[in-house]
Amino acid sequence: xxxxxxxxxxxxxxxxxxxxxxxxxxxxxxxxxxxxxxxxxxxxxxxxxxxxxxxxxxxxxxxxxxxxxxxxxxxxxxxxxxxxxxxxxxxxxxxxxxxxxxxxxxxxxxxxxxxxxxxxxxxxxxxxxxxxxxxxxxxxxxxxxxxxxxxxxxxxxxxxxxxxxxxxxxxxxxxxxxxxxxxxxxxxxxxxxxxxxxxxxxxxxxxxxxxxxxxxxxxxxxxxxxxxxxxxxxxxxxxxxxxxxxxxxxxxxxxxxxxxxxxxxxxxxxxxxxxxxxxxxxxxxxxxxxxxxxxxxxxxxxxxxx
Numbered sequence: 001x002x003x004x005x006x007x008x009x010x011x012x013x014x015x016x017x018x019x020x021x022x023x024x025x026x027x028x029x030x031x032x033x034x035x036x037x038x039x040x041x042x043x044x045x046x047x048x049x050x051x052x053x054x055x056x057x058x059x060x061x062x063x064x065x066x067x068x069x070x071x072x073x074x075x076x077x078x079x080x081x082x083x084x085x086x087x088x089x090x091x092x093x094x095x096x097x098x099x100x101x102x103x104x105x106x107x108x109x110x111x112x113x114x115x116x117x118x119x120x121x122x123x124x125x126x127x128x129x130x131x132x133x134x135x136x137x138x139x140x141x142x143x144x145x146x147x148x149x150x151x152x153x154x155x156x157x158x159x160x161x162x163x164x165x166x167x168x169x170x171x172x173x174x175x176x177x178x179x180x181x182x183x184x185x186x187x188x189x190x191x192x193x194x195x196x197x198x199x200x201x202x203x204x205x206x207x208x209x210x211x212x213x214x215x216x217x218x219x220x221x222x223x224x225x226x227x228x229x230x231x232x233x234x235x236x237x238x239x240x241x242x243x244x245x246x247x248x249x250x251x252x253x254x255x256x257x258x259x260x261x262x263x264x265x266x267x268x269x270x271x272x273x274x275x276x277x278x279x280x281x282x283x284x285x286x287x288x289x290x291x292x293x294x295x296x297x298x299x300x301x302x303x304x305x306x
Contacts, residue, residue, distance in 0.1 A: 003027070003060050005111070006125075006288030007053060007070040008118065008280045011090045011145065012038055014049050015280045016056040019288035021066070024128040026281060030059045033280075038090040042097060050106035057109055067112040069290035071121030071283040072099075078115045078303040114290040117304060119148025119169070120157045122279060125286030126244035127155045130274040135242035139235060142279060143249035147171040147184040151238055156298050163238050167304060175230050183226050186249065192219050205249050216255075224259035232264055235271055243271050246279035 002021040007014065018030035032055040036048045053068060075084040081100025085091040100113055116124070123140030138155070142148035149170040151158045159168035171181040182188060186204045194200060197214050208216055235243065245253060253275050264271060276282045289295055 001063065002066055002291075003063055004066045004288040004291040005053060005056050005068040006284035006286070007049075007068060008121070008283035008287065009036075009049070009070060009072050010118070011073065012036055014052045015284060016053045017281075017284050018056050018060040018065070019285055021288065021292060024125075024131075024285050024289070026284065027060060030056045031284075032056055040093070042093045042102075045091060045094065046103055046106050049103065054106075054108040057107070057111075061109060065109065065111060066291040067114060068104075068107070069121075069287035070099075070113060070115050071118040071287040072115050073118045074304075076115065076117075078117060079300070081113070081115055114296070115303075116157075116287055116290055116299075117150075118283060120150040121283045121286035122148065122246055122276070123150030123152050123157065123244060123286065124155055124289050125282035125284065126246060126274065126276045127152055127242075128285055128289065129276060129282055130242070130244060133242055133272065133274065135272075137238060137240050138242045138244055139231075139238060139240045140244040140246070141170070141184075141231075142247035143184055143245070144247035144279075145186050147181045148247070156295070157302075159302060159304060165234060170230075170234065175226070180230060183223075183230070184249075188223070189219065189249075192222070205252050209252055209255070220252075220255040221259060224256040224263070227256065228260045228263040231260075232267060232269060235264075236269060240271055243273045244276060245273055246276040246282060248279075250275060250279070251277075 003018050004021055005016060006019045007016040012035060014036055015033045017026040020027055032052045034048060034052040081098055083094035083097050083099055086095050104113060119142055122142050126140050127138050138152045140150045151164045151168050158164045165173060173180050175183055189205050189208055193208055257273060
C-alpha cells in the first residue's frame with residue numbers, strides 16, 4: 001500500500017496524517033494537529049511543524065512512505081519551496097528560507113517534500129473525496145479568514161487559461177468597493193455585525209449564528225446576494241459542473257447556500273454543490289496527492305510562482 005504524509009499548514013496551526021494513496025483516505029490513528037506561534041523564530045516554527053509531522057510518521061514508519069506533501073499558504077514559491085511571507089502578519093521569520101531544504105532535517109525519517117497552495121490542495125482533496133460525483137470541471141472555494149479558490153479539470157489545477165481567472169485565484173479580484181476577499185471572509189461578517197448592532201462582540205460566523213440579540217437573516221441574505229453575483233460569471237465562464245465548498249463559514253451553508261442556488265437557478269444556471277465538512281482533511285488528502293506521480297508530472301512545471 002503506497003503511503004504519503006499529507007500536511008495542512010494554516011496561519012496558526014498545522015495538521016498532518018498518513019494517507020492511503022490507493023484509496024485517498026487518511027489512515028486511522030495517524031491524524032495529528034498542533035498550534036503554532038507564527039511569530040516565533042525559524043527554528044521554533046520548524047520544530048513545531050516537524051513535531052506534528054513526525055507523529056503522523058510513527059504509525060506507518062515500517063511501511064514505504066513516498067514523501068511529505070504540504071499544503072502551504074502564500075506567498076510561497078511552490079516549485080522551489082521558498083517562503084515569501086512578508087508584511088502579512090505570519091511566519092515572517094521564514095522570509096527567503098528554503099523550507100524544502102531545511103525542514104526535512106527536522107524529520108524523524110529521510111523523506112522528500114513537495115508543496116502546493118493550500119486552496120488548491122483543498123480543491124484537489126475535495127474533488128477526490130467527492131469523486132463519486134464524476135465531475136469533470138470543478139471550482140473549489142474556501143470561506144474563512146480568507147477567500148481561497150481553485151479551478152480544476154479532471155482534478156488538475158488550472159492557472160493560465162482563458163476560462164480561468166488570472167493566477168487561478170479569486171481573492172484579489174475586484175468586487176464592489178474592494179476585492180473579493182473583503183466580502184467573502186470572516187471579517188465581512190464581523191464588520192456587518194458591528195454596522196447593524198453598533199457593537200463589537202463577535203469573533204466569527206460561529207459567534208454570529210449563536211448571537212440572539214439581532215436577527216442575522218439580513219446579514220446572510222446580503223452575503224448570499226454577493227456570493228451569487230460574484231461567483232456566477234466565473235462558474236459560467238469555466239462551465240463548472242461541481243462547486244466544492246469548505247472553510248469555517250461553509251459550516252453555516254444552510255443559512256446562505258439555498259438563496260445562492262435559487263438565484264443561480266433564476267439565471268438558468270444550476271451547479272451541484274458538495275460541502276466538505278472537514279476542510280483540513282481535504283487539504284491533507286490533496287497535499288498527499290503530490291506523490292501521485294502522474295498528477296505530479298502534470299503540475300510540477302505549472303506551479304504558481306507565488
